[in-house]
Amino acid sequence: MTNISSKGKSNMESNVDYYYDINRKLLSLAGQWPYQKPKEKRSFLILLLIFLSNVIFTQVAQFCICEDAQCIYQTLPPHMLAIMVLVKIFTFYFNRQKIKVLTDRLFIDWNMFENEDEREIMKKYAETGRWYSLIYASYVYIGTLSFTTTALVPRILDIVFPLNTSRSIMLAYPACYFVDEEQYFYYIFCHMLITAALSMTGLIAHDCMLFVYIEHVCGLFAVIGYRFKHLHKNDNEKKSMINYPNDVSYKNIVFAVNAHRKALQFVVLLENTFTVPFTIQILIVTVGMSITLVQFSIQLHNLAEATRYIVFIICQLIHLFCFSFQGQKLINHSLETCDKIFYSSWYEIPVNAQRLLLMVLRKSIIASTLTAGKIYVFSLESFTTVLQTSMSYFTVLSSFNE
Secondary structure: OHHHHHHHHHHOOOHHHHHHHHHHHHHHHOOOOOOOOHHHHHHHHHHHHHHHHHHHHHHHHHHHHOOOHHHHHHHHHHHHHHHHHHHHHHHHHHOHHHHHHHHHHHHHHHHHOOOHHHHHHHHHHHHHHHHHHHHHHHHHHHHHHHHHHHHHHHHHHHHHOOOOOOOOOOOOOOOOOOOOOOOOHHHHHHHHHHHHHHHHHHHHHHHHHHHHHHHHHHHHHHHHHHHHHOOOOOHHHHHHHHHOOOOHHHHHHHHHHHHHHHHHHHHHHHHHHHHHHHHHHHHHHHHHHHHHHHHHHHOOOOHHHHHHHHHHHHHHHHHHHHHHHHHHHHHHHHHHHHHHHHOOOHHHOOHHHHHHHHHHHHHHOOOOOOEEOOOEEOOHHHHHHHHHHHHHHHHHHHHHOO
């Protein structure tokens, strides 16, 4: 562990750090970056939890004063989102040792590959992870801003299309501030905008880092597949493989087998770190989306409210789709290793090397997955299952409101 940490820190100063700079900044703001100074890490984490507690406190206060089911339905979706952010923050906090090992591997694994083509493959996947992080962070912040600023719609309509009386105020999300909301509307709006945007940093940091981990292990599988696919580069090397089983090419196969083992270990550690928190998140997404659909159907007559709920629904769908897409990508890359070996020149290599390939084949026929509670597998197929389940709950909840 000491050697791993020191190598990881030294490599952070290299060009490899460029691919993870967005994640480093986001996790540092959330007090979760493994290489932060302890005092700095605690300060940022406490500050983030203070902002999040501001959001949760006002939501709980509103929930407590609700007198009917309609009021409760309005309060639950944003309240469940705040709980999800809290789960994501504590996932990194309580698994900080595992996160440290995973992050160390991001930097160390680059040193395994001396072949320029293989390093280019790793760069490609690292660059993809970086772009995913940038796009996802932008989407969440823009979505939060769009959802929050819908509270200004009644005020804007009062200016553009004035009525005899002012329209009722609409807060960014159901909350109770124990003051005159009409009089202090803009103060409340600014508080909601700031606390919501900063609180979402915890969600963004968690999700973006997970995307980078998955892209990294997909890159490892791609490099391993490249090694197996190019067992021979020319006829001279083929002859060398048959007559001299201990030459460089033979050692390359041994290296690829060890790299595959390390990739599988990375996936297992990733799965063990996130499987339990994912269970809570899937439950929140399923129930939250159902309730949001109910609210949208009820508020169709109210343009401002309907717009806010449709934005929230779209954000939930994109959030779940991103996880499902990455889970499917991990499945596909892990299974492709078997195909790459099958279509290689495996029949021309020594028997000892063929036995090594059998070990990889045996493991690569089983897909590497990311699951929630070892039950729900993140994939595109499971994505449609969650949507169907949410629609079923929506139908049941709608029947109670008729």
